[in-house]
Amino acid sequence: MARRALRKLDAEIDLSRHLYTLEQLPTPLTCEALFGREAPWEVEMGSGKGLFISSAAQARPEHNFLGIEIARKYAAHCAARLQRKKLMNAAMIAGDGLRLFREFLPTAGIDAVHVYFPDPWWKARHRKRRVVNEAFLTDVVRVLKPGGMLHFWTDVEEYFQTSLDLIRGFPLLDGPLPVPEQTPEHDLDYRTHFERRKRKDNLPIYRSEFRRLA
């Protein structure tokens, strides 16, 4: 999908507290090691330009937020957004989110997983590249605390239905639970950039959330 050019990053900006690669993460990966404090921990897969992670980190300073974005330029753009807002409760990883969930996140350590508008991979032969797949959901069940939430939104009805069918095979994920629709008053009130773009084009959004049972 075509993307608008990103604003050029200030070469002087210090991203050392907000941008990591998977290899730079502390091992074992804990909230304390990454954020310097124990607090509810939320993870976003595929942060794009970072509207969700920056506004959620600002709105919930008592939570820690970790975003991962495979496109390095976008990860750096998100990290700069967090740095400019001086949000010390949020950080970005430039890397593959599937690896983060598989190899790094602790078992029963995460309070919420957010997946918004993942790439649809329209062609049938490319569908295996979708991030909402069986292996990822297995990892989501492993990393979520009992009572933790999975949030999954997309504008692609077929991706939504296929994912819901897949999630039905994970009885520890209770849902889909009803998600109230918000009416944004401001451009930054949308949950993500993709939500803003799709809603301004009057396209439907399919929203779901699931609770990890004990």
Ligand SMILES: C[S@@+](CC[C@H](N)C(=O)[O-])C[C@H]1O[C@@H](n2cnc3c(N)ncnc32)[C@H](O)[C@@H]1O
């Ligand atoms: C369609 S965009 C949506 C971005 C954002 N969530 C939003 O709603 O505005 C999907 C994003 O997921 C990222 N992505 C795709 N596969 C990924 C992976 N395996 N790990 C991390 N990010 C990934 C893409 O680079 C892209 O930025």
